[in-house]
Amino acid sequence: MQIAGNTYCFNYPSLIGLYFFDSGSCLLIDTGAKKEQTLAILKYLHKRKITVHSIFNTHHHADHCTGNQIIQNRSNCRIYASALEATLIENPILTPFILYSAYPPPVLRNKFLLASPSRVTNILKAGDQQINGVPFQVLDLKGHTLGQLGIVTPDGVTFLGDSLLADDILNRIPFPYLADANGHFTTLDFLQNTNFSYAVLTHGGQVIDVQRLAERNREVCRAVIRLILEITKEPTSREEIVSILIRELSLPLSTTQYYFIHTTTSAFLSYLNSINRIRLRLVGGNIKFISV
Numbered sequence: 001m002q003i004a005g006n007t008y009c010f011n012y013p014s015l016i017g018l019y020f021f022d023s024g025s026c027l028l029i030d031t032g033a034k035k036e037q038t039l040a041i042l043k044y045l046h047k048r049k050i051t052v053h054s055i056f057n058t059h060h061h062a063d064h065c066t067g068n069q070i071i072q073n074r075s076n077c078r079i080y081a082s083a084l085e086a087t088l089i090e091n092p093i094l095t096p097f098i099l100y101s102a103y104p105p106p107v108l109r110n111k112f113l114l115a116s117p118s119r120v121t122n123i124l125k126a127g128d129q130q131i132n133g134v135p136f137q138v139l140d141l142k143g144h145t146l147g148q149l150g151i152v153t154p155d156g157v158t159f160l161g162d163s164l165l166a167d168d169i170l171n172r173i174p175f176p177y178l179a180d181a182n183g184h185f186t187t188l189d190f191l192q193n194t195n196f197s198y199a200v201l202t203h204g205g206q207v208i209d210v211q212r213l214a215e216r217n218r219e220v221c222r223a224v225i226r227l228i229l230e231i232t233k234e235p236t237s238r239e240e241i242v243s244i245l246i247r248e249l250s251l252p253l254s255t256t257q258y259y260f261i262h263t264t265t266s267a268f269l270s271y272l273n274s275i276n277r278i279r280l281r282l283v284g285g286n287i288k289f290i291s292v
Contacts, residue, residue, distance in 0.1 A: 005155030031067030038067030058161030068118035084147030143184025156197035166204025235288035
């Protein structure tokens with residue numbers, strides 16, 4: 001599907017962006033969640049005699065880089081990512097390791113968490129960058145992960161990765177996945193104060209009103225924080241907080257989802273502690289959190 005100019009996307013099961021260079025090659029923005037999606041894109045490009053010059057990964061999660069290895073092996077393409085995300089793209093076992101805080105059990109070594117490793121050839125920072133001699137703008141969108149980046153193509157199309165949850169997701173799951181809550185609020189501030197010609201989410205497609213959606217995402221975070229502060233009026237362990245959040249917000253649950261919820265809860269607790277809204281204490285062999 002064409003978005004504008006030379007910027008296109010495939011949107012199933014997760015969105016992959018394409019920017020076509022005049023040289024007969026392209027930049028892929030993320031590579032999707034499934035091998036079948038990767039092969040379909042390569043077939044599409046082969047029919048049109050278009051080669052893959054490079055991949056831009058917004059972040060390291062498997063639903064954004066599962067196709068990296070196949071594409072890089074076939075095309076020897078470059079892969080661009082932030083320094084933090086590159087470490088996890090090249091060493092995918094670190095994703096479940098971080099979730100579990102140790103070498104993960106088999107139930108967490110699954111396709112949703114473990115992409116095949118690929119080699120990041122170029123480290124990017126936010127700012128104006130050249131890819132294949134063409135100017136792009138790279139955005140710092142930390143929060144969902146520590147080093148998430150977005151990218152603006154020369155056609156003014158902004159790929160926002162997972163920096164926002166779409167309305168239909170928030171309707172079902174009023175809970176974000178965050179590694180850095182403070183970073184997420186900084187990203188929301190940026191999104192609410194920036195005008196985009198075109199904005200695209202990996203899960204949700206094109207966004208018409210980024211400012212409104214950013215405010216809704218912020219309010220969801222505020223609601224979670226209010227609930228955590230209520231829960232921690234009495235000293236409460238992190239695991240107890242997670243259990244109450246799951247129950248009170250009716251969050252869907254699997255083993256993998258539990259650890260995502262656990263990580264986000266940790267991110268909010270860290271943020272609240274940093275602004276002196278929550279203290280942590282060692283009580284009877286457990287770390288307990290208590291609101292101030």
